Amino acid sequence: MIHGIINVLKPTGMSSHDVIGCLRRIYGMKKMGHAGTLDPLAAGVLPVYAGQATRLIEYGDSDVKSYHAEFALGLATDTEDSTGTVVEMAAVPDLSADDVRRILASFTGDIEQAPSKYSAINVNGVKAYKLARQDVDFTLPVRHVTIHDLRLLSFDGRRGTFAVTCSKGTYVRSLIRDLGQALGTCACMTYLVRTQAGLFTIDEAATLEELERDPMAYVRPADMAIQDLKKASCSAKQCAFLLQGRPVPFAGPHLADGDVLRVYGPDQRLMGIARYDGEHHILRPHKMFAEGL
Numbered sequence: 001m002i003h004g005i006i007n008v009l010k011p012t013g014m015s016s017h018d019v020i021g022c023l024r025r026i027y028g029m030k031k032m033g034h035a036g037t038l039d040p041l042a043a044g045v046l047p048v049y050a051g052q053a054t055r056l057i058e059y060g061d062s063d064v065k066s067y068h069a070e071f072a073l074g075l076a077t078d079t080e081d082s083t084g085t086v087v088e089m090a091a092v093p094d095l096s097a098d099d100v101r102r103i104l105a106s107f108t109g110d111i112e113q114a115p116s117k118y119s120a121i122n123v124n125g126v127k128a129y130k131l132a133r134q135d136v137d138f139t140l141p142v143r144h145v146t147i148h149d150l151r152l153l154s155f156d157g158r159r160g161t162f163a164v165t166c167s168k169g170t171y172v173r174s175l176i177r178d179l180g181q182a183l184g185t186c187a188c189m190t191y192l193v194r195t196q197a198g199l200f201t202i203d204e205a206a207t208l209e210e211l212e213r214d215p216m217a218y219v220r221p222a223d224m225a226i227q228d229l230k231k232a233s234c235s236a237k238q239c240a241f242l243l244q245g246r247p248v249p250f251a252g253p254h255l256a257d258g259d260v261l262r263v264y265g266p267d268q269r270l271m272g273i274a275r276y277d278g279e280h281h282i283l284r285p286h287k288m289f290a291e292g293l
Contacts (some may be wrong), residue, residue, distance in 0.1 A: 242274060260286070
């Protein structure tokens with residue numbers, strides 16, 4: 001069994017779960033999971049975690065992601081993308097690329113966003129999109145997201161593309177919905193490509209065909225996705241205690257109470273994840289790997 005991460009170039013037309021199914025067959029193992037779901041319409045970077053690395057997904061699902069998105073003005077659907085049912089058609093004002101750029105600028109920074117009802121957000125344990133398909137009436141709470149960078153790439157008066165770098169939890173199709181409203185019409189997303197998720201870039205992503213030909217060539221170390229966590233180098237004795245569920249004394253520069261750290265043994269293998277207790281100056285084990293990764 002492998003324990004690592006595969007940067008997959010997800011194709012359009014497949015769900016993220018479909019991709020996991022393909023990789024389970026390619027690698028001959030079941031223990032796999034992905035970070036950051038991509039809808040079937042979308043393509044691009046999909047980090048897949050294998051073996052014990054699946055326990056790191058919650059830490060490796062980077063807060064910052066980048067996309068290229070295509071949108072169409074004058075058309076709105078129930079899913080906010082081109083796969084849905086048309087619910088509105090509206091006239092499109094005479095707009096220039098500069099008009100669109102000015103409106104896009106207003107969406108940068110910290111903003112509030114109402115997620116799409118056709119999202120994978122859980123509502124009382126049920127995915128929102130499942131409730132939406134059943135015509136259940138519900139409301140998703142507005143969430144705070146950050147748009148770090150938003151640049152118009154092209155615009156022909158009715159259709160356009162932009163590049164966006166945003167925080168985890170941002171829905172690009174909802175951003176396009178709000179863009180359409182701000183431009184005095186309606187809009188829906190027609191295509192989406194995730195170009196980067198944390199350290200994983202589209203230039204280094206492997207297609208399913210490439211993985212079929214040489215599966216092991218694309219397996220990356222399990223700790224690649226958690227390099228933003230502070231590092232704790234521990235002795236063999238400290239690691240043994242942590243593996244037993246026991247806290248160990250620990251001091252280091254620039255540590256704050258509650259910090260999450262990646263723990264390495266003397267051989268520089270990843271031994272697990274621990275939390276720093278600043279009051280007592282100790283590391284408390286959170287997720288440990290008996291054999292190291």
